Amino acid sequence: MTDLRDIQRHLGVAPDGVLGPQTLAAISAALGAATPGPDPTTALAIEHLRKEEGTVLSAYQDHLGYWTIGTGRLIDKRRGGGISPAEDDMLLANDIAKVRAQLAVDLDTSAAWARVKDDPVRAVAMISMGFQMGVGLPGKDDAGLSGFDSTLALIAAGDFAGAAAQALKSAWAKQTPARSKRVTEMLRTGIMPRVPA
Template sequence: MNTQRIRERLKAHEGCVLHAYEDSEGFLTIGYGRLIDERRGGGISQSEADQMLTHDIIDVTAQLSARKPVFRSLPEPVQESLVEMAFQMGVAGLMKFHDMWASLEVEDYAGAHDAALDSDWADETPQRAREVADRLDP
């Protein structure tokens, strides 16, 4: 069996959608017709979820490095906290933490910690926010 030939045929017939969509029968699907709807036995494997997470961490880290060059010079625990925050609220949402970023620019980690906790994010998820923000002040 020629896997490459099948791959190309499936790509041509299925088409690729890079977000969840409902197939012709109303079931959630992604990519090249990959059923993910649990009502029909779909989903992803743990290995696939882990691969996606690794890819997403790399992607978020690259976005933060590009948008905020100071990110690259921050202590590792601070970088990790910022990646976690971006996962929760998106990179665009994290960019709105102007006071926190200003504090990070001048290595005022206590100020960054306080600015992060003075937010809707901290009000909405206080336990997670406290845990993540505490690593902003290594």
């Protein structure tokens, strides 16, 4: 049976048998994790600031009227607030993961998603539609992408040209004509279009 000390020796950490910060960091690095998690001071600061600031997971105006989000994170441009490109990447990746999960479990979209999930361009087309208009809303049959019954049935059947043509008849296509043409072309051809800068 492998002992924690054996693992520590293998990782080049002092074999003291304690699962402390150095051992956790070495294990995380060995597993390819980007960061081992917050150090003890950061963990305490997070706990303290969440209690002091409160946490609101949507934009709100603080006591001075400046736009803020999360745990006191200033996003008001008037005060130099905002997010970094890396933070935007993280938020966007989280949002894409959420849409993908919704596409996979929503009864109206799951068969179409199963058809395209391994076809990167067509999968991106469905993600784009779900991201823009939502996959579906609880208690609303025709909300978001889940309301595209005919389009989704055609995607599930592998009739991508028919699905693209059907989607172009929707209110979504009328509201965002340039985007809907690019997205339906992705669906029809399986090729990424050029998006204007």
